[in-house]
Amino acid sequence: MPEKAVPAGRQEKFNVVVFSGDLDKVLAAFILATTSASMGMEVNMFFTFWGLNVLRKNKFTSGKNLLQKMMNFMNKGGAGRLPLSKFNLLGLGPFMMKIMMRQSNVPSIEEFIKMAKEMGIKLTACTTTFSFMGFKKEDFIEGIDAFAGAATYLSEAREGKISYFI
Amino acid sequence: MPEKAVPAGRQEKFNVVVFSGDLDKVLAAFILATTSASMGMEVNMFFTFWGLNVLRKNKFTSGKNLLQKMMNFMNKGGAGRLPLSKFNLLGLGPFMMKIMMRQSNVPSIEEFIKMAKEMGIKLTACTTTFSFMGFKKEDFIEGIDAFAGAATYLSEAREGKISYFI
Amino acid sequence: MPEKAVPAGRQEKFNVVVFSGDLDKVLAAFILATTSASMGMEVNMFFTFWGLNVLRKNKFTSGKNLLQKMMNFMNKGGAGRLPLSKFNLLGLGPFMMKIMMRQSNVPSIEEFIKMAKEMGIKLTACTTTFSFMGFKKEDFIEGIDAFAGAATYLSEAREGKISYFI
Numbered sequence: 001m002p003e004k005a006v007p008a009g010r011q012e013k014f015n016v017v018v019f020s021g022d023l024d025k026v027l028a029a030f031i032l033a034t035t036s037a038s039m040g041m042e043v044n045m046f047f048t049f050w051g052l053n054v055l056r057k058n059k060f061t062s063g064k065n066l067l068q069k070m071m072n073f074m075n076k077g078g079a080g081r082l083p084l085s086k087f088n089l090l091g092l093g094p095f096m097m098k099i100m101m102r103q104s105n106v107p108s109i110e111e112f113i114k115m116a117k118e119m120g121i122k123l124t125a126c127t128t129t130f131s132f133m134g135f136k137k138e139d140f141i142e143g144i145d146a147f148a149g150a151a152t153y154l155s156e157a158r159e160g161k162i163s164y165f166i
Numbered sequence: 167m168p169e170k171a172v173p174a175g176r177q178e179k180f181n182v183v184v185f186s187g188d189l190d191k192v193l194a195a196f197i198l199a200t201t202s203a204s205m206g207m208e209v210n211m212f213f214t215f216w217g218l219n220v221l222r223k224n225k226f227t228s229g230k231n232l233l234q235k236m237m238n239f240m241n242k243g244g245a246g247r248l249p250l251s252k253f254n255l256l257g258l259g260p261f262m263m264k265i266m267m268r269q270s271n272v273p274s275i276e277e278f279i280k281m282a283k284e285m286g287i288k289l290t291a292c293t294t295t296f297s298f299m300g301f302k303k304e305d306f307i308e309g310i311d312a313f314a315g316a317a318t319y320l321s322e323a324r325e326g327k328i329s330y331f332i
Numbered sequence: 333m334p335e336k337a338v339p340a341g342r343q344e345k346f347n348v349v350v351f352s353g354d355l356d357k358v359l360a361a362f363i364l365a366t367t368s369a370s371m372g373m374e375v376n377m378f379f380t381f382w383g384l385n386v387l388r389k390n391k392f393t394s395g396k397n398l399l400q401k402m403m404n405f406m407n408k409g410g411a412g413r414l415p416l417s418k419f420n421l422l423g424l425g426p427f428m429m430k431i432m433m434r435q436s437n438v439p440s441i442e443e444f445i446k447m448a449k450e451m452g453i454k455l456t457a458c459t460t461t462f463s464f465m466g467f468k469k470e471d472f473i474e475g476i477d478a479f480a481g482a483a484t485y486l487s488e489a490r491e492g493k494i495s496y497f498i
Contacts, residue, residue: 097464134266183360233432298438324373331360
């Protein structure tokens with residue numbers, strides 16, 4: 001893997017907005033993020049909107065008022081409960097995909113979160129989404145590096161070499 | 167918010183292709199775009215394919231031939247009529263989401279368009295899509311800065327710091 | 333079209349991850365890629381996950397075990413058989429869209445692949461996806477430039493001017 005010479009103290013950055021909460025897209029985000037980190041890049045993952053489900057606990061629902069609770073009852077949280085963007089088939093699709101991933105030694109999303117942490121990848125949860133979805137910090141797993149808004153993310157992204165919206 | 171020193175006359179650019187016409191993704195695009203603008207970046211939003219619905223008027227349908235009229239009857243235009251990418255539920259999902267946004271003082275897409283204009287964000291409608299979808303300039307709202315194709319957009323994007331496809 | 337002066341031997345790069353296998357998104361990817369190439373940029377298209385369907389042959393199914401065969405029976409390959417991301421309507425949507433494209437002289441995806449090859453655009457098929465989807469090289473069309481993983485793609489993307497995830 002090519003390691004580019006960069007000025008001391010200024011590592012190349014890979015930034016990704018994880019907007020989607022679909023298993024397949026989140027998997028792609030983690031593969032790109034961990035590969036970038038293994039190539040020596042500094043990696044920031046900004047989880048927003050449906051993507052926050054990756055970092056949410058497996059609770060029955062979340063939200064501060066009835067409408068938010070209704071939305072978040074459908075919009076289930078938990079890295080192990082993500083749907084597929086296609087062929088979801090009431091959960092059969094993700095069930096099949098997870099077996100296929102295990103058969104080929106592709107890590108699960110839970111394992112990818114752990115790997116990301118170990119590799120020093122920064123995980124940020126978007127607080128703008130918190131406001132209208134009614135999330136609280138207690139709805140989220142341990143180990144999130146920052147709870148921040150779009151401005152914080154963009155100040156990283158504008159310094160970056162690669163920046164994706166997934 | 168960090169303001170980077172840039173050579174006079176060459177402002178940092180944030181470019182985004184708004185391909186999606188889903189309320190949630192369009193909302194993310196406008197949040198990123200207006201935040202970038204407030205951080206001093208020059209922002210271009212290029213609306214293409216389903217994303218053009220954001221800038222279309224609320225007409226019954228559009229199109230030059232029957233096939234295009236049929237497609238655009240399903241593919242409704244109007245910033246206030248965008249579906250959700252998930253949990254659309256025949257319109258119940260976006261209805262709930264719009265109430266949730268209002269409860270938390272998140273601007274509506276109509277308000278974001280107005281804000282974008284006031285902040286000097288450039289809104290471009292993709293003319294390549296016009297050809298096969300059968301759109302005419304009269305199908306669109308006032309205040310669009312340019313009607314142009316991919317080459318015009320890409321000549322901006324290649325100069326940019328951040329460039330998303332949403 | 334503006335042609336930027338670049339140091340000899342270091343052409344500006346446009347990189348795109350084609351994750352989606354939907355006709356509309358793949359069309360957007362090819363329009364952006366071929367336009368970039370015509371503007372003098374070096375273009376890499378990295379097909380992964382559902383996007384691999386663009387480069388797959390029209391076979392009944394693919395896969396090494398029963399589970400993979402079941403998944404790939406639903407997940408049809410072939411550039412001429414891509415669904416629409418919206419209004420798919422059991423195939424009526426893409427059928428309508430393809431007529432609308434032909435009426436306006438927009439090339440089909442098969443034609444775009446040929447154009448891309450002629451313009452020197454590099455087409456890479458993601459081998460990481462191969463492992464869990466059970467694909468083999470024989471499942472793919474002729475003319476693919478490389479079969480490679482995320483690291484190879486990212487070493488191009490980090491050198492690029494524009495990099496999209498579609």
